[in-house]
Amino acid sequence: DTAVSQTPKYLVTQMGNDKSIKCEQNLGHDTMYWYKQDSKKFLKIMFSYNNKELIINETVPNRFSPKSPDKAHLNLHINSLELGDSAVYFCASSPDPTPYGYTFGSGTRLTVV
Amino acid sequence: AQKITQTQPGMFVQEKEAVTLDCTYDTSDPSYGLFWYKQPSSGEMIFLIYQGSYDQQNATEGRYSLNFQKARKSANLVISASQLGDSAMYFCAIYSGAGSYQLTFGKGTKLSVIP
Numbered sequence: 210d211t212a213v214s215q216t217p218k219y220l221v222t223q224m225g226n227d228k229s230i231k232c233e234q235n236l237g238h239d240t241m242y243w244y245k246q247d248s249k250k251f252l253k254i255m256f257s258y259n260n261k262e263l264i265i266n267e268t269v270p271n272r273f274s275p276k277s278p279d280k281a282h283l284n285l286h287i288n289s290l291e292l293g294d295s296a297v298y299f300c301a302s303s304p305d306p307t308p309y310g311y312t313f314g315s316g317t318r319l320t321v322v
Numbered sequence: 323a324q325k326i327t328q329t330q331p332g333m334f335v336q337e338k339e340a341v342t343l344d345c346t347y348d349t350s351d352p353s354y355g356l357f358w359y360k361q362p363s364s365g366e367m368i369f370l371i372y373q374g375s376y377d378q379q380n381a382t383e384g385r386y387s388l389n390f391q392k393a394r395k396s397a398n399l400v401i402s403a404s405q406l407g408d409s410a411m412y413f414c415a416i417y418s419g420a421g422s423y424q425l426t427f428g429k430g431t432k433l434s435v436i437p
């Protein structure tokens with residue numbers, strides 16, 4: 210059983226397209242996140258949801274919109290994709306209030322051409 | 323705000339030797355947690371070890387131990403008896419702030435184990 214699963218694993222798309230990445234966790238965690246890992250391997254938080262409510266919204270272009278239909282799912286929708294959006298996107302989840310059990314998905318490699 | 327500094331972009335170690343990966347942190351919160359993650363070439367983030375700011379003893383998990391020096395704000399990862407499979411990127415991360423569970427990562431250290 211995959212604890213935090215992301216789909217798709219790879220995504221190649223043209224500039225200007227709109228795409229979504231899905232994330233689901235079966236750990237019963239209350240908080241979910243999106244992180245972006247750039248070409249230099251630097252990982253940075255983008256968004257965080259706690260029980261379907263947005264709690265962290267870092268400085269990210271508003272072309273990126275997270276959506277959490279329930280606490281087990283956090284999807285990332287990206288409009289008008291740009292070359293600079295190429296990166297690996299990681300979903301993660303954590304239980305509250307302890308940081309134990311912070312778990313990452315396997316990542317989605319997005320390539321914009 | 324919190325910050326993690328990893329000053330070693332790359333490290334080499336001979337197989338079966340021990341290696342220390344450096345990590346220093348900065349936070350104004352008295353309560354925080356420090357994590358180390360391994361990212362092999364396959365890309366997934368693998369949790370290695372966790373140290374809480376109030377933990378009295380250094381954390382250990384198998385061949386991994388965390389050398390936690392609170393006064394110096396350092397949380398170095400020690401890998402004993404290195405194996406070829408330890409070749410990977412290693413990230414130090416900090417979590418701090420009540421109600422905020424985001425992790426702030428360092429830039430990582432690429433470890434290469436030489437046979």
